Structures are given as C-alpha cells and as structure tokens.
Amino acid sequence: MRAPRPQQRLARTDRHPGVVMATYEFLCSRCGPFDVKLAIGTAPAAYGCPHCAGSARRVYSSPGLRLTPHSVAALHQQEEQSRDAPAVVSEAPPGRRPPRRPHPALSRLPRP
DSSP states (O other), X not given: OOOOOOOOOEEEOSSSTTOEEEXXXXXXXXXXXXXXXEETTOOOSEEEOTTTOOXXXXXXXXXXXXXXXXXXXXXXXXXXXXXXXXXXXXXOOSSOOOOOOOOXXXXXXXXX
16 A cells, blocks of 8 residues: 655746646556656646656545644634634733833923
8 A cells, every 4th residue: 555645736837937737646557656747637647657658547646634734724724714704802802901101292291
C-alpha cells in the first residue's frame, strides 16, 4: 500500500503567465511513478514516460490533508461557521479597561 501523496501543489509558471499549473502523478509499468506539471484540467489519461518513452497511466491519489496544522484547521472551521451564523455581541467583554488619559489640550485650560 502506498503512502498518501502530499497535497496537490498549484503554481504559476513564467512560461505561461496567468495559467495555474498542477502536479499530476503518472505510473509507468517499467520505470515506476513520476510527476508532471500541467495546466489544470489538461492532464490526459496516459502520458509518455520521460525515461523510457513508454505509455504511463494517470494515477489518482489522495491529497495530503493531514499536513494542515490543527490550529490552522480550527481557524478555517471557525471562519466558515461565522459566515453562516456570526456571533452577536451585546456588551463589552468583562475585564479591566485601561484608564482614560485626559486630552493634552485640557492641561492648558484655566483652572478655577
């Protein structure tokens, strides 16, 4: 059984400005697996092996979703929940407020 693949990487290339490239995996029966960067949605079912020039079939593997840190995943989930049902604030949170400093111009006013 193969290990899960890293998350599909997307990159913009200098050769094709504005085109987003994805990394696709192919499996050659002679040489084994290899990756190819192609524009999204243009990957054929078979691709020529770069080593032996034989036909290699496209392999579908699971993305590496486990690589997302727990804290980042929790923030994403919290953001998605707040879109549909935002938390309503009815009062300021409890805690000590910093003292208000007087405006500097007040010190120049005459005192009684």
